Amino acid sequence: MPLVRIDIKRNPDASYAKRLGKVVYDSMKAAINVPDQDNFQILTEHDDDHFVYDPTYLGIKRSDGLVFIQITLNEGRSTDQKKLLYKTIAEGLNREAGVRLDDVFINLIEVKKENWSFGGGVAQYAT
Numbered sequence: 001m002p003l004v005r006i007d008i009k010r011n012p013d014a015s016y017a018k019r020l021g022k023v024v025y026d027s028m029k030a031a032i033n034v035p036d037q038d039n040f041q042i043l044t045e046h047d048d049d050h051f052v053y054d055p056t057y058l059g060i061k062r063s064d065g066l067v068f069i070q071i072t073l074n075e076g077r078s079t080d081q082k083k084l085l086y087k088t089i090a091e092g093l094n095r096e097a098g099v100r101l102d103d104v105f106i107n108l109i110e111v112k113k114e115n116w117s118f119g120g121g122v123a124q125y126a127t
Contacts, residue, residue: 004041007068017043023092031085075110
């Protein structure tokens with residue numbers, strides 16, 4: 001059960017953030033076997049004063065088209081799976097939404113399965 005947060009600068013296209021979310025979800029399904037219907041996302045747009053980044057950290061040239069993606073997911077994916085996820089997301093965003101590859105910033109947060117409650121006050125994955 002990944003929980004995805006996508007943060008971008010305010011975009012004049014009202015559908016833009018949702019399109020980014022679709023690419024991320026499709027990429028998770030393809031790269032790390034996220035099942036159908038396991039799609040939970042928080043899409044947030046920010047004004048100039050609330051979207052801060054370094055334009056050249058680690059020699060990567062970022063622009064105001066930067067897309068921050070944070071994915072909280074169950075621990076256990078291999079490094080190769082994570083690398084495939086990063087590549088699949090970046091290439092998909094580039095192809096489907098014109099996002100520059102250098103403007104895709106991804107952070108994974110891995111948690112144990114018992115750290116989720118999908119509703120009802122129950123830890124559905126806890127064994």
